[in-house]
Amino acid sequence: MITQVSAAEESGSTTSAGRGKRPRPPFGVSAVAVAAVLIALFSLLPLAYVVYMTAATGWDTALELVFRPRVGELLLNTVLLMLITVPLCLILGVGGAWLVERTTLRGKKVWAVLLAAPLAIPAFVNSYAWVSAVPSLHGLFSGVLIATLSYFPLVYIPAAATLSRLDPAVEQSAASLGLGAWRAFFRVVLPQLRIAMTGGGLLVGLHLLAEYGAFAMIRFDTFTTAIMVQYQSTFNGTAGNMLASVLVFICLILLVVEVRSRGTARYARVGSGAQAKALCLPLHAYQWPAQLALLGLTLLAFGLPLLFVLRWIIAGGTEIWAADEFVPALLQTLLYGLAGAAATTVVAFPMAYLAVRHASWFSKGLELSNYVTSSLPGIVVALAFVTVSIRLVPGVYQTTGVLIAAYVLLFLPRALVNIRAGLAQAPKELDEAAQALGSPPLLSFIRVTLRLTAPAAAGGAALVFLAIANELTATLLLSPNGTRTLATEFWSKSSEIDYAGAAPYALFMIVISAPMTYLLFQQSKKVAGQ
Structure with a gap:
């Protein structure tokens, strides 16, 4: 696909689109910039x-x-x-x-x-x-x-x-x-x-x-x-x-x-030719x-934690699998994880688009603000939301919206990094060609850029979902009354020394986390091989 675009450029077919021009974002540069600024301030x-x-x-x-x-x-x-x-x-x-x-x-x-x-x-x-x-x-x-x-x-x-x-x-x-x-x-x-x-x-x-x-x-x-x-x-x-x-x-x-x-120091390989085969040092004795x-x-x-989780499950017998306690916690974890992952991915798009397609010191500064905030412990973020919601908008304190907003702040870089990488690999020439053929910016963005970026965005959303499923402190402070997630229920029961009752929640957190961890490992190896 990239080869076809390059050939079209050589034949002059994209001249009418304005060779070298950046594709217009779906809502205009100013709208994307305003959204990114609001996200940074938030x-x-x-x-x-x-x-x-x-x-x-x-x-x-x-x-x-x-x-x-x-x-x-x-x-x-x-x-x-x-x-x-x-x-x-x-x-x-x-x-x-x-x-x-x-x-x-x-x-x-x-x-x-x-x-x-x-x-x-x-x-x-x-x-x-x-x-x-x-x-x-x-x-x-x-x-x-x-x-x-x-x-x-x-x-x-x-x-x-x-x-x-x-x-x-x-x-x-x-x-x-x-x-x-x-x-x-x-x-x-x-x-x-x-x-x-x-x-x-x-x-x-x-x-x-x-x-x-x-x-x-x-x-x-x-x-x-x-x-x-x-x-x-x-x-x-x-x-x-x-x-x-x-x-x-x-x-x-x-x-x-x-x-x-x-x-x-520079760590990139700049020479031409194929990379030599790695030398493996013999271990011998x-x-x-x-x-x-x-x-x-x-x-x-890994073995000891898994062993004792299984041991407590066996010791607890069938009584610890009460559906009226376990199923709501599992469902709420999945719902909060999916909602938080979706919201974080959507919020990350304007910042990532500005950083890739309109890179400048301004966009880098906005992006940096997200990394600084994400480095803060969850309890600090939660206390900020508690204070702001109680003093300014008391009606939203301990609501689902506040909790999702905290998740977005805590885990935004996980989605941002992936979406930025996906946008960097989506040729802007394809967007330019679509707009040159009369497609509105929003439609060309959905049909071309969004489709090509979807796999990277899905990977970022998966990492955010994993983080939310295991998040404890912000959920304890901000969740609405009656909220029961795997992490909070595990903490509640283990705090009461009910280790057998806590075991099923621990097991499901591990089961949910294992595929995401493997995906993270494979993604790092894939990036390394590129």
Whole structure:
């Protein structure tokens, strides 16, 4: 199809359409720009909430609430958690990716999937399983254990994708200069993984800041668990707002550190010709130790949680499958997931269209606002919506619309990134040709651009659906009375120490998450191969 367009251009058939002109968006550039600006302003609501509440509190009171022993304790817990967990995730993620992609590891196709599988288990389900196995589990190192086993795939997936597309010529050149395998890895291969490592480390760090259920279950205090306690005791009190402001500040620091740590080096392959075949380092005597290490990691991160979920299901018998409790939770999870995914995908289109078809510093700035907001923990976003809805429009507090709006803000980048990639691969010349033949911009957009972008948009919607199905904190704070999702029902029953009753909800969250996790892994490999 692209070849036909190129031939038409060479024959001059598109001259009447105005060669080089960008296709008009369905509602005009100004309308799309206005929609994108409104979306950006809407996405900055949580930041505006934090700034407003800090200013309204007054500097003296704010400083008194921030600089107190409790905040110092939470800050120490958070810093230690991140300083230990993020490096461990980097070691496990990069190490697993290197074994799968760059060694003669046996069964590497199976291990490639198994190392991504723990991502299908929500961290609070992982914590539930480990508490079932070791009831005395609590404190910092318990948090490190659960967080590491839950989040190392966030590093493994991008690292494996990067290694699979890394040109082995750089390693061959290093070997020709006399560097051994290990020296070549640390001096040549590891620097090429900088983007994957910094991006994966950022995701791990943001998840650590946002996580509530996993740490609350093992009685490990973080900013998120403390904010939730403050909210439940004083209903969005001043102390909770100040904790939220500190949490937002830490998130912004993480974003700045990640951007600066990317560096300015070029990682793209610019030479001509076919890429050389990857060299696989023989493991020899290390084959069985590598197999046992991966087996142990997989059993701890995926096998143990699944085992204890199934164990509690067997222990609970048929009584835990009461249809009047389980079916409504499953249906509401599916409905909220579908509605949130659809709304997020629709909202993402104007921003993505402006970023791809009318790229400028203006569109990049608008797009950046969404990433900043999505990095904030769900509890901060939820508190912003609670405050705004109660003070400005009380009638919408705890309604489905507010909850869906929070989902949109939290997970907009998941749809935006996919739609942007889909639009970039949809030739604008086809839209131009359709408009040159007399088709109105809206009709040509639906018939051409929208159809070509649909697969990418569906992938983004699937990722948003997965995130909503496992979302806990925002749903607990914003859901209408009577709402029962798999995550909230699981949390309700596990909080009452009804571990058998919570097991079916955990199992279905895993069943829903597993295909989406596999899709994410396959998509990363597909992108790596392009």
